[in-house]
Amino acid sequence: MSEQLAPTDADRYDRIVDEVFETVADAAPELRDAICGRRGEADGENPSGDQQLEADRWFDRLLADRLGGIDGVGAYASEEREDPIDCGSGVSLTVDPLDGSSNLVSNNLVGTIVGVYDAALPAAGREMIGAGYVVYGPTITMIQARGETVAEYEIVDGERRPLREGFELPDDPTVFGFGGGDDEWPPAFQRYADDAREELKLRYGGALVGDVNQVLRYGGVFAYPTLQSREEGKLRLQFEANPIAYIARAAGGAASDGDRSILDVPADRLHKRTPLYVGNEKLIRELPDDL
């Protein structure tokens, strides 16, 4: 008779990460449909001081309800809420319900980003056990990473249909996309950008998920550096940079804040911002020291 083995941490993590992204996939068509009629401003700002749109709030409420109800999820934190919601015991989720919401006005790409941490929040990226994002584009796709493996799915009727499993960033990078006005970038980053323009093709859409998705597909680098008017950068460490860094690492790439791996940046505040440089390892290694 075969002996019944107790589930290991790895089994438990596999199960919960998969259930989280199964739930996100199930909600994705409903979320995309809900954008229609909710592209206007809501009455208020989020904890980062950004004007909220009606869709930001709607996405957040639906995801809090669905993800917070999963057995084994202990906390739901979102870019749109001051504090995490206590959901019992288990892993902590960080959610950017609607990434790129300023793109709604011009009807360009938007997405949803989710990080899974085996730690109380705020937590460093090294505490993550999974991450993924949805792109609401001409079709809905989802990237899901767990450990060393990253997969891409197309979402049809709320189900994940595999497009690419266990893929890596292409060795020969071709695209770059840099956020913020170039007149506000640090001089060292302006020089890095000049070199990038010589080797790579500009592909920039104004939503982190869309811009990173192109880097994962074609190879290259995405950056949102510090700006003169935003010395701490624009993107949120917990909700945006950490999940993207986790995914990039699983795909054989790297992510930095200019000094160190994003995954090592201390998380002293839930809504902390950071500069982000992410893409092929070689291009991240070539970042200047004096950013």
Ligand SMILES: O=P(O)(O)OC[C@H]1O[C@](O)(COP(=O)(O)O)[C@@H](O)[C@@H]1O
């Ligand atoms: O248009 P800007 O201000 O340069 O900012 C673009 C960046 O801001 C973001 O839209 C921030 O995301 P949110 O919409 O979740 O606040 C990123 O997706 C994108 O990379």
Ligand SMILES: [Mg+2]
């Ligand atoms: Mg965002």
Ligand SMILES: [Mg+2]
């Ligand atoms: Mg957002």
